[in-house]
Amino acid sequence: MGLRGFRDDDSVAVHALIQRTIDACYSDAYPPRAVDFFREFHSLEAVGRRAAAGEVVVVEDGSGIVATGARVGHEISGVFVAPEAQGSGIGALVMDELEAGVLAAGHLVARLDVSLPSRGFYERRGYVVVADRSIDVGGGQRLDYWEAEKSLGA
Template sequence: MSTSRQTKIHQFQCSDLDSLRRLIWDTIDISYSNLYPPRAVEFFKEFHSDQNILERAQAGIVLVAEDNGEIITTGSLVDGEIFAVFVHPDRQRVGLGKALMKMLEEQARASGTSESVLSVSLPSKRFYEGLGYEIVQECSKDVGDGQRLDFWKAKKRLFPRDH
């Protein structure tokens, strides 16, 4: 699987763990810190801990994209729900996230899922809406110290390939 000559997408391997977590946490620091309060940023990092990444890989599929040996994109699929889609901020807006989402949706479709669901963060709302995801619920989580994490639940009907 690949998206360009240099970028290769493959299934997560345990040896990817440190680089994958670093990609996710760096992206959270860069893309979320100016939109969310500090406790929410920490919540996101805890949600994407080493243990949670490994659990997602065991329960479903975690894809990573590498460019010259550096992980630049990732996304997970567990029971029809897409999690942890991150593209390094320096690599955004060139189609990597869209290509990865297409692969995750294909995996969901192949496993018999007819509707994909995901949680949408503030910085990713426009991206997911552009891919056809419909916001179905506004959510807010108290993360302590009077701070909250605002997000949405979204869904998208996955039509068969020949539709």
């Protein structure tokens, strides 16, 4: 198992990992239109935009890419771990790398958006919710999430 930087030829595999994780982990937590919103928000094009704008990391094992995450400045996004690999420490590995990147870029606070299924993970890492957010996705459905921050400075 190894963590490395994103390469252009990773786009399709990273996108497939994200979509599979959304399907497995978000469908029980969100209404259908919110799940569709997540799928579109994390499109193949979005993967490419994140890679062009900042730092994207991936974790590979013998089966391929099992985790990913991105950072632009102090904003962390697109952190996904394959459902079968969740709880194994891979997400912490990705976050450690991204938080180190936040510090290396000169920022003392990391910021991210937290989905319903991932709140416990981020709170255990020291993130504090600073705002409740909701997006109306139509049909009387909404996507609820939180903005969270973590102080990385001494």
